[in-house]
Amino acid sequence: MTGQTKHxxxxxxxxFDPEERLLQRDGKPVPLGPKVTETLLLLVENAxxxxxxxxxxxxxxxxxxxxxxxxxxxxxxxxxxLGQWDGxxxxxxxxxxxxxxxxxxxNQGTEAEPxxxxxxxxxxxxxxxxxxxYDWNRQGPAVPNPEIAxxxxxxxxxxxxxxxxxxxxxxxxxxxxxxxxNRSTPMIHSIAVLPLENLSDDASQDxxxxxxxxxxxxxxxxxxxxxxxxxxxxxxxxxxHKPLPQIARELKxxxxxxxxxxxxxxxxxxxxxxxxxxxDKHLWAQSYQADVRNVLxxxxxxxxxxxxxxxxxxxxxxxxxxxSGRTINPEAYESYLKGEYFLNRFxxxxxxxxxxxxxKAIDRDPSYAPAYCKLAGSYQILGxxxxxxxxxxxxxxxxxxxxxxxLDPRFAAVHAxxxxxxxxxxxxxxxxxxxxxxxxxxxxxQAEGHQGLGDYYATMGQMQHSVLEMERAREVxxxxxxxxxxxxxxxxxxxxxxxxxxxxNATLDLDPxxxxxxxxxxxxxxxxxxxxxxxxxxxxxSALRGVAPDLIAAFKSGERDSGLRGxxxxxxxxxxxxxxxxxxxxxxxxxxxxxxxxYTYADNTDKALMWLERAFEARAYGITYLGVDPTFDRLRSDxxxxxxxxxxxxxxxxx
Numbered sequence: 001m002t003g004q005t006k007h008x009x010x011x012x013x014x015x016f017d018p019e020e021r022l023l024q025r026d027g028k029p030v031p032l033g034p035k036v037t038e039t040l041l042l043l044v045e046n047a048x049x050x051x052x053x054x055x056x057x058x059x060x061x062x063x064x065x066x067x068x069x070x071x072x073x074x075x076x077x078x079x080x081x082l083g084q085w086d087g088x089x090x091x092x093x094x095x096x097x098x099x100x101x102x103x104x105x106x107n108q109g110t111e112a113e114p115x116x117x118x119x120x121x122x123x124x125x126x127x128x129x130x131x132x133x134y135d136w137n138r139q140g141p142a143v144p145n146p147e148i149a150x151x152x153x154x155x156x157x158x159x160x161x162x163x164x165x166x167x168x169x170x171x172x173x174x175x176x177x178x179x180x181x182n183r184s185t186p187m188i189h190s191i192a193v194l195p196l197e198n199l200s201d202d203a204s205q206d207x208x209x210x211x212x213x214x215x216x217x218x219x220x221x222x223x224x225x226x227x228x229x230x231x232x233x234x235x236x237x238x239x240x241h242k243p244l245p246q247i248a249r250e251l252k253x254x255x256x257x258x259x260x261x262x263x264x265x266x267x268x269x270x271x272x273x274x275x276x277x278x279x280d281k282h283l284w285a286q287s288y289q290a291d292v293r294n295v296l297x298x299x300x301x302x303x304x305x306x307x308x309x310x311x312x313x314x315x316x317x318x319x320x321x322x323x324s325g326r327t328i329n330p331e332a333y334e335s336y337l338k339g340e341y342f343l344n345r346f347x348x349x350x351x352x353x354x355x356x357x358x359x360k361a362i363d364r365d366p367s368y369a370p371a372y373c374k375l376a377g378s379y380q381i382l383g384x385x386x387x388x389x390x391x392x393x394x395x396x397x398x399x400x401x402x403x404x405x406x407l408d409p410r411f412a413a414v415h416a417x418x419x420x421x422x423x424x425x426x427x428x429x430x431x432x433x434x435x436x437x438x439x440x441x442x443x444x445x446q447a448e449g450h451q452g453l454g455d456y457y458a459t460m461g462q463m464q465h466s467v468l469e470m471e472r473a474r475e476v477x478x479x480x481x482x483x484x485x486x487x488x489x490x491x492x493x494x495x496x497x498x499x500x501x502x503x504x505n506a507t508l509d510l511d512p513x514x515x516x517x518x519x520x521x522x523x524x525x526x527x528x529x530x531x532x533x534x535x536x537x538x539x540x541x542s543a544l545r546g547v548a549p550d551l552i553a554a555f556k557s558g559e560r561d562s563g564l565r566g567x568x569x570x571x572x573x574x575x576x577x578x579x580x581x582x583x584x585x586x587x588x589x590x591x592x593x594x595x596x597x598x599y600t601y602a603d604n605t606d607k608a609l610m611w612l613e614r615a616f617e618a619r620a621y622g623i624t625y626l627g628v629d630p631t632f633d634r635l636r637s638d639x640x641x642x643x644x645x646x647x648x649x650x651x652x653x654x655x
Contacts, residue, residue, distance in 0.1 A: 009044050010107045012085045016044055023081075028285065030081060031260065031271055033199065035060055039074040043092060047106040053099040075100060188276070188310040190227035190253040193217050195238040196270065197260045209261040210235075210344075211337035212270060215296065216257070219303040221445030221476075222412075226310070228445040229253060231344075232480035248277030251478055255283070257306065266292050266330055272302050274309055284309045292330040332365030339374060343381075351381050369408035376400035377417045386591055390619040394425040412443035416452050423456060425619045427649050432456055447477035451486055459624045461651055463494035481507065481514055488520045492527070493628040500524045515544035526601065527630045531564040538567070551575065568601040593620040600631060608632075609640050616648060623648065 009016040015024045021037045023030045032040065038060045042051055057071050075092060082091045085104050093101045193216050198209035214231055221228045229251050237247060244256050259272035273285035286305060290298040339357030342350040358375035361368060376397040383393025398421055404414040419435030422428045433456045439449035454469035470487040477483045484507040491500035504521040507514055522537030539555050551574050558570025572595075596611035615623050626632055626641075627650040635641040 006110060008109050009047075010109060011044070011047075011091070011104045012082075014082065016040065018045070028282065031199075031287070032077075032081065035070075036074045036077050039071070040078055043078075043100060043102040044106055047102040047104070050095055050101050051099050056099065188254040189225070190229075191220065191255045191257060191306075191310070192229040192234050192247070192251045192253045193220065194234055194247070194256060194258040196258075196272075199260045199262045200264070205261075205263055207337055207341035208263055208334075211340055212261050212268075212295070212299070214340060215299040216272075216302060218443070218446075219299050220306065221443045223303075223307060224444050226307075226445070227253070227476060230445070230447045230477035230480060232447070232482070233477050235344075236479060244275055244280050245277055252475075253277060255310065263292075268292055268295055268298070270298065270302065272306070274306060292333060293327045295333070296328060328368055329365040332361045332368055332371070335361040335364060336368065336371050336374070339371070339378075343374060343378060346381075348382075348385055348387055351378050351385070352387070354378050355382070367407060369404045369411050369414065372400045372404035372407070373411060373414040373417055376404065376414075376421075380417065380420055384621045390425060390621075394421055394619070397421055410442055412439045412446055412449060415439035415442065416446070416448050419452050419456070423452070423459065423624060424621065427619075427624070429456065429459060429624075429649060433460070445476050447473040447480060447483055450476070451483060454486065454490055455624075458490050458493050458628055459650070461628055463490065463628065466490045467494055467496075479510055481511055481517070484510060485514065485516045485520060488517060488524075492520065492524050492630065493625065495630065497524055497528055513544055515541045518544065523631055526564060527633075535559040535564050535567050564601060565603050568598045572598050572602060591620060592618055593622045597631060600635065603634075605635060605638060608635060609638065609644070612641075612644060616644060624650070626650065 006017065006019060009018065013026050014030075015027075016022070017024075018041055021034075021041070023032055023037070023040065039056065042056060042059055053068065053071060057068070060071070060074070075094075079090055079092055085091060089103070091102060091104045093103045095101060193213060196209045196213045196216075198206050200208075213234070217228060217231055217234070220226065233251060244258075248254070248256055255277055256275045257272055258275065259270060262269040267289060268291070269287060269289040271285070271287040274283045275281065276283055284305070286302070288298050288302060335357045339354045339361060341354075342357065343354035355375055355378040358371050358378060361371035362375065365371070379388070379393040379397040379400070382388050383390045383397075397417065401414055401418045401421065404411065405418070408414070415435045416439040419432045419439065422435060423432035426432075433453070436449060436453040436456050439446065440453055443449060450469045450473035454466045454473065457463070457466035457469060467487070467490050470483070470490050473483045474480075474487055484503065488500050488504045488507060491497075491503055501521065501524050504517050504524065507517040508521070511517070518537050518541035522534045522541060525531075525534035525537060535555075539552060539559075542552055542555060551571060554570045554574040555567055559567035561570075575590075575598075592611045592614035596608050596615055599605075599608035599611060612623075612626070614620075622629075626648065627645055632641070
């Protein structure tokens with residue numbers, strides 16, 4: 001650039017380079033899509049003057065016909081990115097039916113005469129927009145350190161040259177390692193990765209952005225000294241624009257990672273930024289790009305960079321776990337991410353669809369362990385839902401787990417999936433406990449590992465350990481409904497009834513429509529002898545689960561006639577009367593555990609024990625809790641129940 005003068009526009013804390021199409025805020029790059037950048041350029045060049053909306057659309061999209069909504073979206077993104085100036089005024093004024101005007105004062109300057117130093121303290125805001133195609137080979141210019149920028153022009157220019165030289169020498173995966181960091185960064189022990197925003201020009205790519213969020217959470221989760229909030233809790237913030245300090249308080253974390261994902265063909269660009277929660281201060285930001293086949297390595301690089309920024313020293317074992325990123329068939333990874341997307345929706349239909357996608361991923365890349373693991377988990381869920389028989393789901397899952405372990409024995413999730421099979425179907429409790437512990441060891445921030453370990457301890461009657469593990473699961477998944485409901489359950493098993501009621505109500509505060517939490521609340525009330533409240537909770541839970549209105553009516557009428565016992569007697573009579581004429585005791589398409597519970601509440605011991613036998617044979621969910629579940633306390637003195645506990649293999653002390 002010797003002998004040339006570069007022009008800049010400056011407004012508020014921003015500097016805009018029209019040649020490089022680069023917007024900076026307080027010396028830090030602000031990512032904008034190409035069309036949004038062109039819109040900003042036209043408005044700034046004509047600051048103080050009306051720019052007709054038709055002229056804007058013709059110049060921003062010269063070779064395409066677009067609707068006015070596309071321009072409106074660009075303006076929305078610019079307003080969100082720029083924020084406000086001069087006591088709350090917008091930078092861009094709308095003139096209805098005519099166009100837009102950039103109303104903030106704009107100063108022009110040159111590189112030889114730098115702009116006055118920008119104001120500090122404003123938050124860097126990532127845009128929420130869809131972008132067009134990126135020039136993936138274009139390197140963004142280096143950005144000077146704000147401290148240098150506020151010094152003499154010569155020092156600023158030297159720093160810029162040095163920054164450009166350094167940027168050219170960086171790794172090929174990193175396209176723009178523009179980082180900044182406060183020298184007095186506070187200690188960070190906990191972190192939440194907010195849903196990465198999809199800036200691709202295609203809303204159907206949301207699943208890909210979700211997948212990138214999941215991968216980053218999983219990779220960071222391997223760091224034992226860092227508490228990383230789970231996917232379930234962070235995904236509730238998708239599209240919710242709360243202040244970051246508020247989100248941090250809700251999740252109880254020291255720092256937030258937020259960012260964007262842009263996918264164009266087989267190229268992926270991820271921009272991540274680290275914010276200290278209490279001050280909303282930016283500590284670091286970088287952009288990365290890679291082919292889809294190398295995206296796992298890219299995720300590991302981001303996680304390593306974050307670990308360095310928060311001054312966490314990785315152990316050799318953690319370095320090994322975070323340094324094993326492999327290439328993957330892009331089509332296989334595409335199918336895998338779609339499978340995860342549907343699995344997380346957690347309905348019978350979505351889990352079936354997830355299983356189909358995981359199978360496609362395996363077909364396209366038979367060496368990708370996570371696909372085997374997630375397919376095994378899908379079969380387990382379908383078995384627990386009663387969609388396929390438990391024995392069928394278990395046999396399929398067992399083969400898939402064995403293959404996943406063969407491919408990647410350090411993948412934490414597969415140890416948890418194997419442990420569930422050992423616990424629930426093989427009834428090999430010692431082996432199950434070992435696998436859950438291994439899962440937690442490999443990824444201490446995976447809520448499922450702590451949940452499983454909590455279930456194992458409950459099965460063994462070690463309720464203090466069980467509650468502790470569930471509380472650890474809640475620490476990394478503070479607003480997850482499953483985790484919070486499971487904590488209700490183990491508090492109930494521990495006979496800590498008042499705490500269980502409080503936890504159930506706290507879970508219902510998170511989601512008043514949680515059928516599982518209402519059902520658990522009903523169980524606690526029933527055990528405490530609060531029959532009216534129990535009956536009401538059971539009715540509400542049944543309605544939320546989609547139980548037929550006639551059955552709910554029978555539920556209510558039975559309770560009115562003879563309390564909780566009458567409620568369940570009436571429900572059973574209705575249920576078996578409407579089973580298409582089959583003999584009630586010969587049915588095998590109902591959940592035997594649920595029928596056993598119903599007969600227990602109806603005070604029919606013989607029928608309850610008969611259905612518990614069937615639940616044992618079917619390996620129905622809940623059979624391993626018989627030793628601690630207070631629901632069955634009225635059966636404990638029956639020799640048949642004691643014998644059943646022994647056959648299951650539960651500790652004799654629990655009988």
